[in-house]
Amino acid sequence: MVDFIEIFVERVVHFIENVVQPHFNYWSYVVLMMIGLWGLIAKRNLIKKLIGLSIFQTAIILFYVSLGVKADATIPVFDYEAEKSKSAAVVLPAEPSEMGGKSDGKYKKIDPDHYANPLPHVLMLTAIVVGVATLGVALAVAQSIFKDFGTLEEHEILEKIKTGDYVKHD
Amino acid sequence: MIDQLPVICVLSPLFGALFVALFGSRSHSACFPIAIVSLVISLICAIGCTQQVFTTGQAMDYFVGGWGAGKVVEGVEIPLGFGIQLRVDHLNALVLCIIGIAVLLVSIFAIRPQGEKDTEKTHYFYSLFLMLACGLFGQTITRDAFNLFVLVEVSSLASYGLIAMGSSPRGTVAAFNYIIMGTVGASFYLLGVGYLYLKTGTLNMDGIRQVIELSPDVADSRSVMVAFILIMLGMWIKMAFFPLYGWLPNAYSYCPSSAGAVLAPLMTKVSVYVMIRMMITVFGLEWVFESFDWSALIVWLAVIAIFAGSVFALAQNELKKMLCYLIVAEVGYMVGGAWLADADRWGLTGAIYHILADALMTLCLFLAVATFAKRAGVIKLDDLDGLFKKMPLTMVGFIVGALAMIGVPPTCGFFSKFYLIRGGIESGRWEFVIALLVSSLVNAILFFRIFEIAYFGSSPPEGHGHHDDEEHGETTARRGLEAPLTSLVPLWITAALIIGLGLMNGQVVEFIRKTVGLLGGGAA
Numbered sequence: 062m063v064d065f066i067e068i069f070v071e072r073v074v075h076f077i078e079n080v081v082q083p084h085f086n087y088w089s090y091v092v093l094m095m096i097g098l099w100g101l102i103a104k105r106n107l108i109k110k111l112i113g114l115s116i117f118q119t120a121i122i123l124f125y126v127s128l129g130v131k132a133d134a135t136i137p138v139f140d141y142e143a144e145k146s147k148s149a150a151v152v153l154p155a156e157p158s159e160m161g162g163k164s165d166g167k168y169k170k171i172d173p174d175h176y177a178n179p180l181p182h183v184l185m186l187t188a189i190v191v192g193v194a195t196l197g198v199a200l201a202v203a204q205s206i207f208k209d210f211g212t213l214e215e216h217e218i219l220e221k222i223k224t225g226d227y228v229k230h231d
Numbered sequence: 232m233i234d235q236l237p238v239i240c241v242l243s244p245l246f247g248a249l250f251v252a253l254f255g256s257r258s259h260s261a262c263f264p265i266a267i268v269s270l271v272i273s274l275i276c277a278i279g280c281t282q283q284v285f286t287t288g289q290a291m292d293y294f295v296g297g298w299g300a301g302k303v304v305e306g307v308e309i310p311l312g313f314g315i316q317l318r319v320d321h322l323n324a325l326v327l328c329i330i331g332i333a334v335l336l337v338s339i340f341a342i343r344p345q346g347e348k349d350t351e352k353t354h355y356f357y358s359l360f361l362m363l364a365c366g367l368f369g370q371t372i373t374r375d376a377f378n379l380f381v382l383v384e385v386s387s388l389a390s391y392g393l394i395a396m397g398s399s400p401r402g403t404v405a406a407f408n409y410i411i412m413g414t415v416g417a418s419f420y421l422l423g424v425g426y427l428y429l430k431t432g433t434l435n436m437d438g439i440r441q442v443i444e445l446s447p448d449v450a451d452s453r454s455v456m457v458a459f460i461l462i463m464l465g466m467w468i469k470m471a472f473f474p475l476y477g478w479l480p481n482a483y484s485y486c487p488s489s490a491g492a493v494l495a496p497l498m499t500k501v502s503v504y505v506m507i508r509m510m511i512t513v514f515g516l517e518w519v520f521e522s523f524d525w526s527a528l529i530v531w532l533a534v535i536a537i538f539a540g541s542v543f544a545l546a547q548n549e550l551k552k553m554l555c556y557l558i559v560a561e562v563g564y565m566v567g568g569a570w571l572a573d574a575d576r577w578g579l580t581g582a583i584y585h586i587l588a589d590a591l592m593t594l595c596l597f598l599a600v601a602t603f604a605k606r607a608g609v610i611k612l613d614d615l616d617g618l619f620k621k622m623p624l625t626m627v628g629f630i631v632g633a634l635a636m637i638g639v640p641p642t643c644g645f646f647s648k649f650y651l652i653r654g655g656i657e658s659g660r661w662e663f664v665i666a667l668l669v670s671s672l673v674n675a676i677l678f679f680r681i682f683e684i685a686y687f688g689s690s691p692p693e694g695h696g697h698h699d700d701e702e703h704g705e706t707t708a709r710r711g712l713e714a715p716l717t718s719l720v721p722l723w724i725t726a727a728l729i730i731g732l733g734l735m736n737g738q739v740v741e742f743i744r745k746t747v748g749l750l751g752g753g754a755a
Contacts, residue, residue: 098415101411101415107407110411114411114414114415117414117415117418118414118418121418121421121422121425124422124425125425128425128428128429180428181425181428184377187377187381188380188421191380191381191384191388191417194384194388195384195388195391195410195414198388198391198392198395198410199391199407199410199411199414201395202391202395202403202406202407202410203407205395205400205403206400206403206404206407209400209403210400210404218404222401222404227400228400229399229400230398230399230400
């Protein structure tokens, strides 16, 4: 029995070190996404479903944000001083042609490795806005359901639809 | 000016929505002219683009903000995929026209007769309606995979609002379920695009395909496969493909009639278009059918979808729900047709043609059913009793739509089935051919049952049933039931287009096949 536990723990540690750790961002987003999906499927309360939906969307946002991240990279705003201090050995004085003929000699050649990829982050600003809009519409609909049915529990709503016990607007 | 047409097509309803929201709250009479003007502008742009593509044989490009490929800024050439590209080609030109026609007709249909209540919602309705049009045009025209996601969500959010606007509380519950399912679908799509971006480093559809074609590493990688599965799953949820159709029937049958008349024909069809666009332009047909051969499985799913949709439709006794289940079956036609791997791509051609045909057929039927519901309070099949006599002019439109759904020759429904069956035979997928034929039979049973109830009825209508009643029009009650011109004209135009598209099928298919031949690697 003790042997079994030891082997099991060893396997788990091996799995975490070799499989989970190198792709930690993917694992975390998948776990979050599954939590959100579980909330969507298993929860009966409409508001809890919406919380699940939010977690689901946030997991995808997290995935995108992790795409743009690089080790030792900074925000993608070109800063002459930061560029100079970071790695003077690598960065060479810029030739005018490298800057498209516009260089005044002050700028250095830009090393893209020093900057995080801004595109996924920018995309996620849009996706967050979309998510907020969806949540807003969903909450408004949930409120209107509550007004008509007097409850937010899914099974009670289905029961009331069957019996016809709800506010009719005709 | 001609170069600007693609973007005006999308922007016009967007600004229209803004103006309706601004001015419509003060005077409701301002809503309708604004909506009509903006939708007419869109339709003219769509037709102009189609004309341009037809005469030049080339796709029309527009780069938002002028960030076009090949443009030189400060000595650096901008690569493809820097800006958002809008492109009208042979595949989406006609889809744009159909969207333009459908939204315009439904906006005319949606005019409330004078003195009807519930006008405090009018400007909200038109505002959402125009946003829906904007999203539909946008997702058809865009060439940027992420931009597509945003526009899919624009149209979906508008449709959630439109469905929830109805007076039936059941519609609100259906809208909630649709929000959950629709958002999960869009999120899957977004995730798929993330994987594609991770692997190819671009969001431009042509850029992605070039990377997949040029680099075997990328093409064989698991990330691209996962991306493809996620994108397909997302779109299948949005289009209500068989196992994922649960949200559709309630959402489309309990929403306001005019909203249903625009959502049912367009939302699912545009999602099918997006799926075909993904297969042709983003992944390339070669990759889809050779590296990732799931054609067998998906055609079987489509066969099940067709059978299930038909059987459920037979079991319904509510008119709208019956049509909703028919949509589920029709989605099966299109997905199955697109996945038939015949060498000449007749299945794919049939699927694209069926997008156009089915949009018109569904529009026609939903307009007619909405008119029945409005004027005669028809909800169940039995309520149709004797309606032929009471509303002969509306019934004519309904019959054309029904015959097209069955697949009677001069209508477009016959020709789309013809091409789909040809694809099925050439690829040796007999189960798909059988499903199509059985589904046509079921449609025939469904609609002839309706004709029987409506024409012969169990209880004859009051008054004397002479055939010259229509000419005299003596009974005021009978005249009172017939729909106003704002309902009849859109219905008749749709019916005429159904027959027109059927008669023009040779030219339309030739036009469509240019895309399939150009990009698919199959025979032109």
